[in-house]
Amino acid sequence: MKIAGRQSSGGEVLPQGLAIAARPGKSGLMFFMARNFLTAAGVIQRHCGDDTALPAISRRLAELPAGARAELLLEVDGPADHIAFESAAEIKVVWVHRGSAVAGALPLLDALRRMRMPAGFFHAGIGCESAQAKALRAYLVTECRAHPECIRASGYWRKGSPATHDSLDA
DSSP: OOOOEEEOTTSOEEESTTOOOOOTTOOOOOSSOOTTOOOOTTOEEEEEEEGGGHHHHHHHHHHOOTTOEEEEEEEESSGGGOOOOOOSSEEEEEEEEOTTOOTTOOHHHHHHHHSOOOSSOOOEEEEEEHHHHHHHHHHHHHTSOOOGGGEEEEEEEBTTBTTOOEEOOO
């Protein structure tokens, strides 16, 4: 499959908009992403977000075709906040419970650090509290060597100011 993009100095194809260089059988990484994301057979999508991202993640999963695979890393208060997702895709969910987490804790970041990351090029999207989204993005760029242009991170809210939306891309 040929996908429009431009090459970086490292040789990997960088996306234009929200497309990625995806091929059947090639792993990819995606945390919460917008609806224009290109779905390719064999690409595993990973979505990451807190309860504020659940409606968008639900919509995205409903759009996935049979045969697609999605892995979710989702933060909620506790088991009573788990929801079911409707999708033709195969879905694996890892629930992160903030419960009585101390102020300033970053439960999604802690869980992400424990996850196995794919080798090579990947695309990531993040939707959660702003400080945590920023920390997740920084981790992916510095520790996982993700290309900064290949990450879409949004702070849907900020502690002390719930009516904010921060775009944390590059």
